[in-house]
Amino acid sequence: MTDDGLGWYGVRCVFRWNHHGNQPYEERITLWRAASAAQAIELAGREARDYARDNGVEHLRFAQAYALSEDRITQGTEVFSLLRDSDLKPEPYLDAFFDTGQEHQSGSQPMS
Secondary structure (H helix, E strand, C coil): CCCCCCEEEEEEEEEECCCCCCCCEEEEEEEEEECCHHHHHHHHHHHHHHHHHHHCCEEEEEEEEEECCCCCCCCCCCCCCCCCCCCCCHHHHHHHHCCCCCCCCCCCCCCC
């Protein structure tokens, strides 16, 4: 938080592309300057409604906020993080939540 009382927040919103192929879901993360996570979600919600209208998609009215620990956005700044409990081992976990084979993506590869 800075002297003006505002901090950076990453907010993830979820959408459904009802008129596109297999009706994929989209997760978008946007950055907001706000006084609280609740305010960041409110701001992101307004933008998400516009995004949904402009792109003909359904806004699922689901949002998660993450307070950035740094006030300066630079290369490598963490903009979102989510912890999830799971009994799955690493490969089945990635397959279940991130690499199902149904993703529309241009870049995904194992990191060294």
